[in-house]
Amino acid sequence: MNQFKSLRASSLYCPKCKTAQPVRERLLLILPDREIYDYLCSSCATSVGTREVRAAEMPRPPLILH
Numbered sequence: 001m002n003q004f005k006s007l008r009a010s011s012l013y014c015p016k017c018k019t020a021q022p023v024r025e026r027l028l029l030i031l032p033d034r035e036i037y038d039y040l041c042s043s044c045a046t047s048v049g050t051r052e053v054r055a056a057e058m059p060r061p062p063l064i065l066h
């Protein structure tokens with residue numbers, strides 16, 4: 001029953017629903033030094049916020065040797 005445990009932002013205020021709603025995270029833009037994520041209301045799909053992740057803060061992908 002912990003399926004939402006990994007979500008960083010489980011709910012944000014939605015101006016359209018006029019209440020806090022569960023949100024879905026969507027990758028909006030990939031830039032050379034950062035990625036921008038969009039948060040969408042899960043009820044009405046209105047964008048309720050964005051988040052920037054700098055490349056330095058991203059976990060380094062594991063090195064895969066073939």
Ligand SMILES: [Zn+2]
Nearest residue numbers: 014017041044
């Ligand atoms: Zn909404």
